Amino acid sequence: MIDVSQSQTNSLSAFIPARGLGNPHLQTLLPRFINRRPLEVTWQALPLPDGDFVDLAWRTQPASSTATPIVAVFHGLEGSLGSSYARDILRAIEQRGWHGVLMHFRGCSGRLNRLPRSYHSGETGDARYFLSWLREQYPHAPLAAVGYSLGGNMLLKLQAEWGNVSPLRAAVSVSAPLKLDICADRINQGFSKVYERHLVKSLVAKVLAKFADHDYEQLIGLTLQQIERARTFRQFDNRFTAPIHGFADADDYYRQSSAFGYLGYIQQPALIIQAFDDPFMTPAILPDPQQLPDNVQLAVSQRGGHVGFVGGSLLRPRYWLTEAVPGYLARFL
Structure with a gap:
């Protein structure tokens, strides 16, 4: 310590x-x-x-x-x-x-x-x-x-x-x-990509499940194909997290949300x-x-x-x- x-x-x-x-x-x-x-x-x-x-x-x-x-x-x-x-x-x-x-x-x-x-x-x-x-x-x-x-x-x-x-x-x-920006980049390197793939897959699955009740293409311009192809945190945050929560993009989200x-x-x-x-x-x-x-x-x-x-x-x-x-x-x- x-x-x-x-x-x-x-x-x-x-x-x-x-x-x-x-x-x-x-x-x-x-x-x-x-x-x-x-x-x-x-x-x-x-x-x-x-x-x-x-x-x-x-x-x-x-x-x-x-x-x-x-x-x-x-x-x-x-x-x-x-x-x-x-x-x-x-x-x-x-x-x-x-x-x-x-x-x-x-x-x-x-x-x-x-x-x-x-x-x-x-x-x-x-x-x-x-x-x-x-x-x-x-x-x-x-x-x-x-x-x-x-x-x-x-x-x-x-x-x-x-x-x-x-x-x-x-x-x-x-x-x-x-x-958050540093962490998003770090987890996309080496063995840490295993964690990223697991977490992003879970996040994507939830968004896909909600397409039945919400028109994300009308709301934030997001299609099923776009979210299905998200593989990294930056991709997911750019396509979903940032726009659905009112941020300009992933970098804006990371900047405003980092403790x-x-x-x-x-x-x-x-x-x-x-x-x-x-x-x-x-x-x-x-x-x-x-x-x-x-x-x-x-x-x-x-x-x-x-x-x-x-x-x-x-x-x-x-x-x-x-x-x-x-x-x-x-x-x-």
Whole structure:
């Protein structure tokens, strides 16, 4: 772990990869294969002001009078409750005696959302509404949040937009693509193309499924053939993400939605966890810790991959994030 000053690291432990698991792709992929325990949750559909909805997955749903902390979780691109990191953190939250709830971005819960639009890395409106709703429904409960990858970028941007009126006592971001343009280029190189193809294929499939209900050619000039031929993030974002969400093009979307430029405006406690070897990005996306506000902490490890951070051993893996994330939040909850 890079020492970003004793006051910043505090009780956060340094991550050490399991022996033989230092490779970033092993760190990234192994949790998805060796950590597949299901998790029982209570589902709740949250109607949105524009007529759409997001699906919530509660590990334990509290009474409205609860004073027990609630931690909101935001998944990564095309993630869901099926993502191992989401189940892991919900279990870890419960073990602390808190309530955990995962907000699925539009169309990520297994149900297509109603409107032509979708979700993206900088779209904070749904999370803003959800967290404000939590504050109203559970007025006595301390609130915090953790976001992974895309969800981490979104959460940091939202905290910056909220400033000192955020309802969250603290936030944690894990493996966030803080500069989206750099990340879009990096993931289109080498073995990382495997991740890109998988994610873009999932995104394309959802858009194709929605063609039955929405005339995308009339809305944004997008044909079935054009979206079917999207193979990279830049192609998909140029053809769908940018126009359907009001951006001029992919570069405009990346510029406006990258959390990097917003970090200096965050006024509540925040922890940013990254790994130098993350195959989705490069060290060029990392901020200078000396340029961050005192309330924003940066923890960067040499190893860890993308939302991996598997310690212990291959036979007895330890998921470091389930210790580090609640450990940081406990200081404020």
